[in-house]
Amino acid sequence: MSMSEAGNIKRYTVTSALPYANGPKHIGHLAGAYIPADVYVRFLRLLQKNVVFVCGSDEHGTAIPNQALKEGTTSQAIIDKYHVLIRDCLYQLGISFDIYHRTSEAIHHQTSQEFFLTLFNKGLLTEVTSEQYFDDEVKMFLADRYIVGTCPRCGNPNAYGDQCERCGSTLSPSELINPHSTLSGKAPVLRSTKHWYLPLQDYEPWLREWILKSHEKDWKTNVYGQCKSWIDSGLLPRAMTRDLDWGIKVPLPDAEGKVLYVWFDAPIGYISATRALFSELSEGKKKYSSPQSDFGKVKPDDWKKYWQDPDTKLVHFVGKDNIVFHCIIFPVMLHASEQYILPDNVPANEFMNLEGDKMSTSRGWSIEMHEYIESFPDKPDVLRYALLTNLPETKDSEFTWKDFQSKNNNELVAIFGNFVNRALVLTQKYFDNKVPARGKLSDVDVAVAKAVKEFPGRIGAAIEGYRFREATALMMDLSRTGNKYLAETEPWKIAKTDMERVGTILNLALQISANLAVLTEPFLPFSSRKLKNMLQLKDLLWSDTGSVDLLPDGHALGQSSLLFEKIEDSIIEDQIRKLNEKKMSVEGNTPPGEAPVAKPVKPLKPEVTIDDFSKLDIRIGKVIAAEKMEKSDKLLKLTVNSGLDTRTILSGIAKHFTPEEMVGQQVTFIANLAPRKMMGIESQGMILSAEDKDGKLKLLQPNGEVEPGANVS
Numbered sequence: 001m002s003m004s005e006a007g008n009i010k011r012y013t014v015t016s017a018l019p020y021a022n023g024p025k026h027i028g029h030l031a032g033a034y035i036p037a038d039v040y041v042r043f044l045r046l047l048q049k050n051v052v053f054v055c056g057s058d059e060h061g062t063a064i065p066n067q068a069l070k071e072g073t074t075s076q077a078i079i080d081k082y083h084v085l086i087r088d089c090l091y092q093l094g095i096s097f098d099i100y101h102r103t104s105e106a107i108h109h110q111t112s113q114e115f116f117l118t119l120f121n122k123g124l125l126t127e128v129t130s131e132q133y134f135d136d137e138v139k140m141f142l143a144d145r146y147i148v149g150t151c152p153r154c155g156n157p158n159a160y161g162d163q164c165e166r167c168g169s170t171l172s173p174s175e176l177i178n179p180h181s182t183l184s185g186k187a188p189v190l191r192s193t194k195h196w197y198l199p200l201q202d203y204e205p206w207l208r209e210w211i212l213k214s215h216e217k218d219w220k221t222n223v224y225g226q227c228k229s230w231i232d233s234g235l236l237p238r239a240m241t242r243d244l245d246w247g248i249k250v251p252l253p254d255a256e257g258k259v260l261y262v263w264f265d266a267p268i269g270y271i272s273a274t275r276a277l278f279s280e281l282s283e284g285k286k287k288y289s290s291p292q293s294d295f296g297k298v299k300p301d302d303w304k305k306y307w308q309d310p311d312t313k314l315v316h317f318v319g320k321d322n323i324v325f326h327c328i329i330f331p332v333m334l335h336a337s338e339q340y341i342l343p344d345n346v347p348a349n350e351f352m353n354l355e356g357d358k359m360s361t362s363r364g365w366s367i368e369m370h371e372y373i374e375s376f377p378d379k380p381d382v383l384r385y386a387l388l389t390n391l392p393e394t395k396d397s398e399f400t401w402k403d404f405q406s407k408n409n410n411e412l413v414a415i416f417g418n419f420v421n422r423a424l425v426l427t428q429k430y431f432d433n434k435v436p437a438r439g440k441l442s443d444v445d446v447a448v449a450k451a452v453k454e455f456p457g458r459i460g461a462a463i464e465g466y467r468f469r470e471a472t473a474l475m476m477d478l479s480r481t482g483n484k485y486l487a488e489t490e491p492w493k494i495a496k497t498d499m500e501r502v503g504t505i506l507n508l509a510l511q512i513s514a515n516l517a518v519l520t521e522p523f524l525p526f527s528s529r530k531l532k533n534m535l536q537l538k539d540l541l542w543s544d545t546g547s548v549d550l551l552p553d554g555h556a557l558g559q560s561s562l563l564f565e566k567i568e569d570s571i572i573e574d575q576i577r578k579l580n581e582k583k584m585s586v587e588g589n590t591p592p593g594e595a596p597v598a599k600p601v602k603p604l605k606p607e608v609t610i611d612d613f614s615k616l617d618i619r620i621g622k623v624i625a626a627e628k629m630e631k632s633d634k635l636l637k638l639t640v641n642s643g644l645d646t647r648t649i650l651s652g653i654a655k656h657f658t659p660e661e662m663v664g665q666q667v668t669f670i671a672n673l674a675p676r677k678m679m680g681i682e683s684q685g686m687i688l689s690a691e692d693k694d695g696k697l698k699l700l701q702p703n704g705e706v707e708p709g710a711n712v713s
C-alpha cells in the first residue's frame, strides 16, 4: 500500500497465525508471525486507522489427542493448559491483540459449520468414498499418526503413517510394513469411509489470475515463489473432513464420527475471533486494545464489515510453513463462499534458526517464550529488538545469545539508552528538570532538526512495505542521530561559559527523545511507555512526530531512570549452557530403538592432481523454480540461475527437500558436467550435497549470499 492508495481503505483486519495448542511456542514463532504483525498494527493505530488485530489458539486436529495420550490426560486438559500458557506469553511480550480467542469456543464451531454448509449447499464439495485403516478394537478410523509400522526405506520399526522420522521419508499408511494401531497395538483393517473434498484443481485458473497476475508485484518473492510452485505442480482435491472424535462435527445427517479438517476450521478462527470481539465490544465487556483506536459504539454485526466489505484490507501474518494454507486453500474457501474478502497480502517470514541449527521444541533445541520470560521478566523489549533486527524476512536467519547480548549492550544501552539518559540527566542538573528554551540555532541544530523531520515518513514507508528490519534499523538511526548530536555539541563542556547554548542543545535533545518515545512504540512498546513517563509526554500520534516542538518550554519532566541495562557475559553463558543441557536431556530420553546410528565414514578415494581438480567447473547458482518429477519419488526438477544461463538440473533430493524449500536456495553445482537425460529431460549439471548423521541430505552452500555464477575454487 502506498499512502495515496490508503484513501480507499476504510479499515484493516490483521491476523497472526493461530498457535497450535499442543505445546509451548518458541521465539522462532514469535519472529515469524507475531512481532511483525504487532509492529504493523501498533503503527496503524498511531495513524488512527480503524484496525482489528485477531488471533487465538488452534485447538483441533489429531496432534491434540496425541499429546493428551503422551501426557496421560484429556484433550480438553491439553488445550486448556497450552491456550493459557501461549496467550499469557504473547501478551507479556507485548503482542497487542484486540482478542486472543480459541477454536474450541461455541461461536467458532457455529461459524465453521455455517461456512462448511455454505460450500456444501452450493454443491462445491465433492463426496468421495475410499478405503482407510480402521482399528476394530477401539472402533475408530486411524489418522496417519496413529499408525506405526516398519519404514520400507530404512527399516525403522517405529515409522509413522505419514512420515519416518529416522530417514525423513514421506510415507502413506499403506506403505508401512506390519502396520499396527498405536491405540490398541492391533493390526488395523481397511474399511470404506466417506469424506468431502474441496476440488482445488477447479480453482487453478482463478488462482493464476488472482495470485500470479494480480500479486506478482506486491507479494514477497518467497511467498509468490512458493504459491507459483504449488500451482504449477498441479492442485489436487483436498479432504475437508476427517474420521476423528476430536474437533468440529460435520454438520450433515450422515456424518457420524466425522469432524472438519483442522486446516478447514483453523483459518475460520480469524473470522469467529472477530465475531466474538464485536459481540464483546458491543456489550461493553471489552475495549479496543489501544486508546487511539476507539471507534465509538459498535453493534455485534459490525464484524461483517471486517470480513465482507471490500473497503477492508485483510493481512495475514504467518510463517513459511503456513503459506499454502493462507494463500491457496483458505482464499479458495473465501472465494467459493462468495461472501468474504480476500487477503491483500500474506507477508510470510522464513524460519529463524538457533545457534547454528534448526529450532525445534521436540528436539530440545529451542528457546520457548515462557523460558525467555522466566529468565528475563523485565526485558520483553530486548527480545523484540533482537528478533526484529534479525527477522527472517527474505531468507532463514539465526538467533544467537551473543548477538542478543550485543544488540542489547551495543545498541539499546549504548545508543538509545545512553542518548536519552544524557539528555535527561543534564536537564536535571542544569535546568531543574524542566525543558529549557531554545536560543539562536546554529547549523548543527538546524541540520539535526531537519534530519528528525525525515524519520517518521521513512520508518512508516518501511513498515507499510512489510520491511520490518529496515524500519527497526531506521528507528535506531534516529537514536544514533541524537547521540551523535550530543557527542558533537558536548553541552557538558560549555556549561560553565554559555548556559543559553546548553539550553538550546538540551531542548533539541529532549525533542528528539520525545520523537523516539512515540516512534519506538511499535517496536519497543514497554520502553516507549517508560520514556513517555520520564518525559511526562502524553500519547501522541505518528503525525505529531518529525517536529522539534513536542515539548513546550518549561515543561516539567518526570523521574528519569535507565531505559536499558547491560547484560553481562555470565548471564549469556548461563543461557547457552541451559540450551545445551536441555538438548542433552531430550536426546537422553530418546527410546533405544530410535537412537540415531552413526554411519561409517567412507574410505578415501585415490589421489588426484591439481590439474584433475581444475577441470571441474564448480559454481554457485540460485534456484528460481522447482517441481517434482512425475513418476519419480527421488528427482526434483530445478530451474537454476547459473549466472551463465538459466538451466535445468535434475537432482535426486526429492525425499529430502520439497520444491517450495528449494526455491530461493543457493546451490553449489558442477557446471561443465556432460548433460545427461533422465526420464526424458536433460539435466545440465549436478547439485552438491552432503549427508548428515540421520541420512538426511544437506545442501552445500556458501556461508553468505554470493552472485550466481561465482566460481568455487
Ligand SMILES: [Zn+2]
Residues within 6 Å of the ligand: 151, 152, 153, 154, 155, 156, 159, 164, 165, 166, 167, 168, 169
Ligand atoms: Zn525410514
